[in-house]
Amino acid sequence: MTTIKAICKQAKSAALQLAQLSEADKNQLLLAMATQLEADTALILAGNAKDMAAGREKQLADAMLDRLLLTEERIKSLANAVRAIAALPDPVGQIRQMAPRPNGIQVGKMRIPLGVIAMIYEARPNVTADAGALCLKSGNAVILRGGREALNSSLAIAASLHKAMETQGINPAAISVIPDPDRALLLELLQQKDSVDLVIPRGGEGLIHFVSDHSKIPVIQHYKGICHLYVDKAADLDKAMALLLNGKTQRPGVCNALETLLVHQDIAPQFLALASAAFEEKQVEVFACDLSLPYFAQASKADEAQFDTEYLRLAISVKTVASYDEAVAHIQRHSSGHTEVICTQDLSTAQRFLKQINSAVVMVNASSRFSDGGELGLGAEIGISTSKLHAYGPMGLESLTTEKYIVIGDGQTR
Amino acid sequence: MTTIKAICKQAKSAALQLAQLSEADKNQLLLAMATQLEADTALILAGNAKDMAAGREKQLADAMLDRLLLTEERIKSLANAVRAIAALPDPVGQIRQMAPRPNGIQVGKMRIPLGVIAMIYEARPNVTADAGALCLKSGNAVILRGGREALNSSLAIAASLHKAMETQGINPAAISVIPDPDRALLLELLQQKDSVDLVIPRGGEGLIHFVSDHSKIPVIQHYKGICHLYVDKAADLDKAMALLLNGKTQRPGVCNALETLLVHQDIAPQFLALASAAFEEKQVEVFACDLSLPYFAQASKADEAQFDTEYLRLAISVKTVASYDEAVAHIQRHSSGHTEVICTQDLSTAQRFLKQINSAVVMVNASSRFSDGGELGLGAEIGISTSKLHAYGPMGLESLTTEKYIVIGDGQTR
Structure with missing residues (x-):
């Protein structure tokens, strides 16, 4: 149980570093990650082969096996998706509505990362790279908890991303994969409100209800689309x-x-x-x-x-x-x-x-x-929210950020 | 228990009407509410007198009794606070970033009310008028659950506001006071996620922890200011x-x-x-x-x-x-x-x-x-958030709204 808490604390610490990176630094990091993914194709396919073999043994449905399957071409398109995210404009640091108050202090809002995002998802290994890239581009650390079916694929993808992060001097805890998809550990993760800022579940209604019902951390909800x-x-x-x-x-x-x-x-x-x-x-x-x-x-x-x-x-x-x-x-x-x-x-x-x-x-x-x-022009989507708080509808990079107030004075008091 | 559920459902239905009001309609409503509060000074003071007598009997601290006390002057300033809220710009209906996509559909965002807000507070009768006015101005219905100490004052203020709402053809369920500050009813209220969109607790850390720990509805958190x-x-x-x-x-x-x-x-x-x-x-x-x-x-x-x-x-x-x-x-x-x-x-x-x-x-x-x-120039404050989701820092009218996507096409398909 202490492991989950430790993973979350390390992610929080990594998030402080990410929040300070310039857009150029982040883009360079993402491009290095894309290159590394392609270079590690054989390792990732080997991890995926284990998942596919276990999936066939468990007689998973064909549609699920197809979602699980990685090929050289699919890894190439994963890498290109990461490159596309590098090309999106960075919302962090944008300042708006800076204006003076009658006493001369200047007040405005600056966009900042949320901090640490936990992604809870099922058997889609591509989410590991996609969500990792979207969170890093918006200055957030991410904790990835995928389904058991895709675990070896996810770990191989994460290992590749970590290599690129290390060459760029980035704390690898910025992308953490929960190595055991046990439900008890998921429950433990959902309690870590001191270090995790947002939980995004992606998957069936059952998963989303489970996460919403047990989370002490705010959850983006998307039940169904009627x-x-x-x-x-x-x-x-x-x-x-x-x-x-x-x-x-x-x-x-x-x-x-x-x-x-x-x-x-x-x-x-x-x-x-x-x-x-x-x-x-x-x-x-x-x-x-x-x-x-x-x-x-x-x-x-x-x-x-x-x-x-x-x-x-x-x-x-x-x-x-x-x-x-x-x-x-x-x-x-x-x-x-x-x-x-x-x-x-x-x-x-x-x-x-x-x-x-x-x-x-x-x-x-x-x-x-x-x-x-x-x-709709967001460039990439990390999820879709059908509850009105924080984000509503398809969520792009801006949905992974918030705004703080900034005030510049010259010694004014009240 | 069914009463709480019924109150929330009626508030949700009232919210549909409020969301459609023009800014002029809402301003006229708020000005009528301010006038009515002043006209009902004697009735409100009578309600407050009951709370003050009970408070003295319970030997409440002087500071608490002072917060509880209403006077003719304080009612006048309550009414003026409602007038000041009427004068603030209405965020609802604002459209931003409307731009065409390559296929010719136009995509933008329109600001809309959240729906139904529940305010949980302690012995401050002024919140009843303040929060009511802020929620109505932003097109939201509000459910007010104040402390036992101020209940008669709150009910008298709400009765006055309801008179003004009725003359303007507004469903009085748009401002609902929970008539019994029992904790079991508060717990019931915090389960109504199908009709209530946001809970804002205002008060001590104990109250905020209680609300956060038990709510199935998103909560604005503000524990302390270090x-x-x-x-x-x-x-x-x-x-x-x-x-x-x-x-x-x-x-x-x-x-x-x-x-x-x-x-x-x-x-x-x-x-x-x-x-x-x-x-x-x-x-x-x-x-x-x-x-x-x-x-x-x-x-x-x-x-x-x-x-x-x-x-x-x-x-x-x-x-x-x-x-x-x-x-x-x-x-x-x-x-x-x-x-x-x-x-x-x-x-x-x-x-x-x-x-x-x-x-x-x-x-x-x-x-x-x-x-x-x-x-900071927000005009009025409904609370302050120290968690990053949805709102961060002092919350004005905009924090009581969200944005939906709007798309205008001419028959385009994918």
Whole structure:
């Protein structure tokens, strides 16, 4: 148990050094890390081979084995992701709103790292390099606690990163891997509020609930994405069909895929006829409200509870609404706070929707699939928050920082 | 128990209405609330009289009775504080960084209310009006859970505010007072994470620890203020004396008062001689390190643990340091993250301090007593955060809001 505490304390100490690095120093460090990852390809593949063998023995699902698998090409793209993070602008040290007060003191805010971030994740070895690079670029130390399935891969990646850090004079405790994915140790980690500033869990709802329920440290929460598309009576039906199919079928297993279609009753006859044909072609299973059911040859009846379902597959809930207000009320009741889309050509309706819906990402005439750090222009994403505190929506480098006040006087007193 | 849940749900529903109000609507509401408070002076004084009688019977300390007491003048100043909040700029609806992505979608951020804020406080009836006004101005509903000692005063103030809200068509659940300060009900309140977005405890360390330890809702933490003044070897000694005396003696019982003086050894002989005379005159009790002890006629020896003490009275810890770096290391070890001050005329040293120290407020040549929402220009303060998540330092209206992403497209898909 003392080991976890010691790891956290060393990370806190390493964070003090990182917070003082210049952007140039940090970029040089990240580029060295990328080069080292490529140089250590054989060692990393050897670690990964152990995980793959154990995974096959445990008969992990094919999708999981694929997430776990590293290849020379995948290591190359890991390294390139680290290079891309080096190229992002550094938020640390930015000063804003510097202004004098009546007594002559100057007051402003300066952006600073959070300190130590703990990442809790499952069987994705790439997170080790990604999260390490994002945290270092924003001046934070990171403690990585991945799943048992990817442990050897993660340790090999971390060992490679440590080599690069040592050549740059950086305390390797700035990227620490918890070497034992035991739950008791995770619980111990979640108690270290004196040294860890933020916990970011990435994975299934079970993991996130476990972390939230047991953490004494603030947690970024992202439970699920029940994303809505509301097709307004003033919608352009071609655009609406494009948004619907892209949102539901382009990659149904991710959190920014659509789960619910709301249609205004005035255009329901036309639009649901189109949707029905398209769903049949794409083999999308439909759960429809009473008013929508007649438009589908094959659909199950959706009761109210159905609208709280995140399918993560080719299935969708469909509801016909009598008005814009009914659509908004439905979203407010069933939203998971992730992403909601309106399709309308009416400017007033679009503006009302942008103002009234307070999910993390609110869109007009654009696909919910754009709700992603890369697509929204953050450069890289360390997670997505569906709770409003600290960060809301896709989280980039700025979300790993905070602001302190700075005051410059000339001896003023109160 | 169901009552607490019902109060929270009603507050959440009221918050949806508040989030849509224009700044003009909110200002009109606050001005009506101020007028109503003055009109209800007699009713509020009657409620307060009950609390005062009970407080005297319970033999509350004089300082506590004074905090509890309302007078016609104090009610007038409560009303004026609400008017001052009406005059502050509204952060809600502000849009920033709206910019096109390569595919033509426009992406930006819009500031929105958090939703429902729970204030947990002790025997200060003025918080009922202050916090109510700050939360409403920022579009949030608020649940107020004050101490038993001020309950009748709080209920009378809330009843007055509700009258004004009703004339403006605002759901009175937007300001809810928990009518029973039972701890079991507080525990129940701290579980309502589905309807409450943020908990702000204001009071002693015991209350804040209790709230943090039991809350399933994010909590703004402010334990204590161990504020440091470091007098550098390049300090202007007159300015340093002014900052020291103002910081320690102007109002020693508050969290932005100084608790520790660090002095560079090169100027310790001169400066500590001045400080010693001044402390004697002002009757400040001194706890000094071995190197500092000889300068004081009457001082106790300070061991390392002494430097973690928040005195909140006319007492101070004093340490002589061999270098700037030793001062920074001492602060990093003992700081509570509140406010630290350097006194120096050396620009490079000042810049290093501003960068290296990551407390919520970092000052050069200015009194720690300026570390306050009003003095820093926030207009009003709902609390102060010494944890880095969401808000750090004095919290104004902006701290009661968050940002969502908004996306405007023309049918783009991925």
